[in-house]
Amino acid sequence: MMDSALTEDRIEAAEAPVALRVRAPGTIRSVDRALDLLEVLSRSGGALALSEISARSGLNASTCHHLLATLAARGYISQNGRSREYMIGNKVFDLSDARARQFNLIEVAMPRLRALNEATREAVHLAVIQARELITVAKLDSLHAVKVDSGFVGKSNAAHATASGKAILAWLPEPEQRAIAEAKGLDAFTENTITGLDALRAELALVRRHGVAYDREEFQPGVICIGAAIRNHTGGVIASVSCSTPTMRASDEGLARVEELVKAAAAELSQELGSRSPA
Incomplete structure (x- = not known):
């Protein structure tokens, strides 16, 4: 031999x-x-x-x-x-x-969240949807002297009214979107909140088309938020990263810059989690 x-x-x-x-x-x-x-x-x-x-x-x-x-x-x-x-x-x-079971989402995401926080100087959030609940699992406050209330870490029934929620909802199967809307309701937080299922579906179609979600004073007056989806190794959406800014600092040029930074952070995190799917 x-x-x-x-x-x-x-x-x-x-x-x-x-x-x-x-x-x-x-x-x-x-x-x-x-x-x-x-x-x-x-x-x-x-x-x-x-x-x-x-x-x-x-x-x-x-x-x-x-x-x-x-x-x-x-x-x-x-x-x-x-x-x-x-x-x-x-x-x-x-x-x-096995890799998916071993990683800690917050631990993996935190360097990207800090980089986004420093680049924009605005509040950033990491969110997931579990058991039909939108859950903010990590946040970093704005570095500006004048800042918006960046919310709290925990559950919220505002997936339909936030960029972080819409960034995830957009990629869920339509029956799951409907189930979340029916279970949690489409409550109005401001006069801009989307409260109809058909209008929400149209909004989510725009999120899928552009790869980014906007909250234009839909959850909190005077606050605009931009979010993008994070994918795992299967290509499935598991979380979102978002950035909030007060309307007083929300110029068209500034929002365009924040949008690109948010999309880049989401893409980098997705790549780190093994995704090869487009945003």
Whole structure:
């Protein structure tokens, strides 16, 4: 039986040049290449034949075959018995689920919240919807001498009236949107609050179209808030980040800047949580 190290050496000697990617010093080449193959499959959008994997990875077919066989034996990829094409295996999803269970949303988000707070000098919030309740789980107050009441950490029945709530509601299935509206009501907090389900649906359609939610004095007079959704590794919306500013500082130019900063913070957090979905 041929020694495994010798087998790998012969495979490497015969292969074509690999993709021109700088590899970190001190790494194990075979492990690095196996991860290259996983990344090729993860970006493919479907199953791939051995020849296609070889072409995309820059590794020869023999090397790919050996690495794929090892990954398949551990469940990280699977192979269609008829087409012989390869795809991501269930073990990868197990790892993704484990990562999701391990992360602390507030801990992960806090550096981004602080950066947004410092860049805008306005109040920022991190919110989730759980059991049909809008819950602000973290907030940072404005750095200005004149500031708005940035609310409190805890539950609120104002998902329909806040940017943080609408940023999440917009991406929920319509039956869930309706269930939340019916369970919590569409109470009027100001004369600008949306209190009709049809009007709320139209507003949420705009949120989906533009990737950002606005609260234009709908929850609190004299306050405008801008929010954007945060996605996890499955692409699902799990939270929102928002920024509140008093109308006295809300110029068109200033709001446009805050909007871009909020969207960027949400996108960066989503990426950190493993999302590849667009905002």
